[in-house]
Amino acid sequence: MSLRFSVLASGSTGNAIYVETNGQKLLIDAGLSGKKIEQCFQHIYISPRELNGILVTHEHSDHIKGVGILARRYNLPIYANAKTWNAMEHLIGEIPVEQRFHFEVGETKTFGDLDVESFGVSHDAAEPMFFTFQHGGRKLAVMTDTGYVSERMKGITKEANTFVFESNHDMDMLRMGKYPWNIKRRILGDEGHVSNVDAGLALADILTDKPANIYLAHLSLDNNMKELARMTVHQTLEEKGYEVGKQVKLFDTDPATPTALAVV
Template structure:
C-alpha cells in the first residue's frame, strides 16, 4: 500500500490530519483535546502508539491544543520552525529537549520513505506553514489558513496528486454574519482565511492532469456550508474557463466532527 491519509478533523474547532506510509504515521496538527484526537485516530484504526511524530503548521489553538499532551504521553517528537516553537510554548507546555525538533520553513525531513517539506503561507501567526508529502512517486499537499494564494504556495503545491485546500467562508455569509467588523476584516484580509471564491480561482490555476482530488477544508461553521463551498468553488472554476467531469477531478468534503475515509494518494479513486 502506498501513501494514504485521513483528515481527522477540519475547521475552527480543531484540525488534525494523519499521513501514513509503511511504518511511518505522521500527525499534522492536533487542535483538539488529546483525548479527542485519540478517539478520532482509533476511528481510523490507528493506535496513538503508532505515531512517528507531530508536525505543526502554526501556533493557533485550533492547531496545537492537544500537541503537548500527546507528545508527553506517547514520547513523540514535535516538528516546527523556530518562531512557531517560541509562539506555541504557552499552549503546549513543557516538552523534553529530545522531542523538540526544528524544521525551518522551506526545508524537508525524511521519515523512512516519506518526505515532508514545509512552505510558507500568509496568515496572522508567527511563521505559519503548509506541508507537502512525497513518497518518491506521488505528492499530497496540505494548504489551509491561507490569507491568499501566493505564487510561492502555488509553486509548492502545483504538482500534487491530491490537495487539501482551505475553503473557509462564503463572502456574503461572512459579511452578513454576527462577527464584529474587526474580525470579519481580519478573516477577509491577506493574513486571514481563503474564501470559497478564492479557493476556486486558485484551483483553476492548479488543475492539471496530475491533480485528481481536492478536499475542501477548514470550513467556517458560522459562515459556510459544504454544499455552498462545493458549488461556489465549481462555479468559480467554470467562470475562469475550467470545466471538468467528476471522473477526471473530484471535490471532496472534510468534517469538523468526524474523520474522512482513508485516501490512498496514488490511486485513481483514493480507495
C-alpha cells in the same frame, strides 16, 4: 507502497490530519483535546502509539490544543519552526528537549520513506507554514490558514495528486453575519482565510491535466456550509474548463468526523 491520509478534523473548532506510508505515520497539527484526537484515530483504526511524530503548522489553538498532551502521553517528537516554538511553548506545556525538533520554512525533511517539504503561508501567526508529502511518485499538498494563495504557494503545490485546501468562508455570509467588523476584516485580509471563490480560482491555477482529488478544508461553522463550498468551487473550476466529477473530484471534511483513510 502507497501514500495514505485522513483528515481527522477540520474547522475553526480544531484541525488534525494523519499521513502515512508503510514506513511512517505522522500527525499534522493536533487542535483538539487529546481524548478527541484519540477518538478520531479509532475511526480509522490507528493507534496514536504508532505515530512517528507531530508536525505543527502554527501556534493557533485550533491547531495545537492537543499537541503537548499527545507528545507526553505517547513520547512523540514535535517538529515546528523556531518562531512557532517560541510562540507555542507556554501553550503546550513542558516538552522534554529530546522531543523538540526544528523544521524550518522552505526545508525538506525525509522521514523514512516519506519526503516532507514545508512552505510559508500568509496568516496572522508567528511563522505559519504547511506541507507537501511525497512518496512513490505520489504527492499530497496540505494548505489551509492563509489569506491568499501566492504564485510561490501555487508552484510548490502544483502536480499534487490530492489537495487538502482551505475553503473557509462564503464572502456574502461573512459580510452579513454576526461577527464584529474587526473579525470580518481579519478574515478577509491578506493574513486571514481563503474564501470559497478564491479557493476555486487558486485551484484552477494549480491543477494540471492529470486527475486530482480536492478535500475542502477549514470551513467556518458560522460563515460557510459544505454544500455551498462544494458548489462554489465546483462552479469556479467548471468555468475555468475543468471537468468536476471526472478530471477533478471534490470531497468534504468535517470538524468532528474523520475522512476515510484514502490513497493519495
